[in-house]
Amino acid sequence: MTNLAIQANGLVKTFGNNRAVDGVDLKIPTGSICGVLGPNGAGKTTTINMLATLSKPDAGSAKIFGYDVMKETQKVRQLIGLTGQFASIDETLTAMENLMIFGRLHGYSRKDAKRKANELLEEFALTEAANKALSQFSGGMRRRLDLAASLLSNPPLIFLDEPTTGLDPRTRTQMWSTIRNLVKNGSTVMLTTQYLDEADQLADSIVVIDKGRVVANDTPDGLKKSVGETSLQITVKSADSVLDAAQIIERILKTKVQISESSELTAPMNNTNKLTDILTALKEVGITLTNVNLRQPTLDEVFFALTGNTEVKEEN
């Protein structure tokens, strides 16, 4: 029991007629990184908000390190750090002032708050910018300060809501190494992301959420395996025959085929030997191919196979 950082049973949150979160169960062990993956509006942030005591679930229950989020709210708040989707720091104040205020609110004395703030500013390479107003900060610097503010109390559980959205690739890689280090020091991290490679890179376990429901919960490798060892990619020469080709592949593999905008067909494959059948069948009806490719499936394809929707692809 107590080695679970997060345990949620049947969490529900409704806004009007919309069941934003519709019966989410979670079990996240202490010391791991859990990636919550889903398109916009899937219910990721609403789930985090309930776990971080910002909003009350309409049904279900959740425990953080064994403490009930509804009954032992203040205890839970002493154990978590939250970095929201939008920077939650004061724009008009300096980095140092922001950290001092949050530090004081966490119960540090003025001296300790200052020491802790200096430590964090150094660790996040913000020392030089300590006394600058936030309006002069870059997006990456804001994110770092935001994360630093969440770490003031050395919380054993950290929620990161889309921590790298809008960051350039270099800053994103740095954020990843920061997150890995948090876990090395003994924290548990739950992060939401729309980026499938981010979940793949960081997470020990991935929870896929779609329309308020958990559609899969597994390790990154397990998820990929569950939808096929390999992924088949075929490009046909004539765009007119794309749908015919898709039908043939669906008949042989008994699975859905994803068609990209560039008329590329992608399908998960459990049995590589079926490739011969597909190629023969396509040849019989006279469809010419320009490219055939077999590779490990991406989480993008996993997501498609699990939810049957291409929303993620379309958005990107």
Place this chain on the structure above:
Amino acid sequence: MNNALALDKNIAITPASERELKNRVSVWTAIQNTFTFAHRTLLKSIRNPESFMDVTIMPIMFTLVFTFLFGGSVSGSIANYLPIIIPGILIQTLMTSCGAVGVQMREDMDKSITNRFKSMPIARVAPLAGALLADILRFIVAGIVIFTMGAVMGYKPEAGILAVVASILFMTLIAWGLSWMFTFTALSVRSSTAASTTGMLIMFPLCFMSNAFVPSDALPSALRFFAEHINPVSKAVAAVRQILSDGTVGTDFWMAIVSVIVLLIIFVPLTLKVYTKKG
């Protein structure tokens, strides 16, 4: 960036099971939190000096305009009008400032920083209490500006400087009581724009349907009844005039105090309720 984000110093995290946790925020913590939020509000206003305009430039402008515009017709001369207008300007300025706090709170609630505060182990009421505490300083600034302006224009209260200090403190208390009413309505409406409008809607009738700018016997009978018997602003203004002229407190003073206590009894619980529910 020299491996900047690597958190090289390994801070071992104390596991949850080894931490001593309390499920209640102590009164002492709540008070400390409130002072931290008051400090935050003040820091923010210093960074944004325009936020002091409503307690500095506005009352100076109003004193000049009202005195020169109405001084002659209401009291015969500017010198005779100043003892009437200065307490009036004081209450009007403080009430405008009360409205601004409500709007500020409403804006803060819509920002994502509120989410961070809500996820922290602090007293829920602290952000609100802190902002209202910081407000007291603004009220005092307004009081000093207005009496200085009055002195520049030739107003010397008969009861002397101590009466001026007492008047500022008394008006600060009254305004602080009224500010809960403004904050409640600001938090109850949907947007900060609406909050700003409702603030004006409360301020205008209370200030102008009173004895603040004209003697109430100049008003039509229905308005006069409201101004003389119901409006707490009239009581407060009359009390301040008495303090400044004779250095004494009378019925109006106590009536104003009682009205404020009644307002606090009604609006503190309502404000806290809407604040914890929405915030």
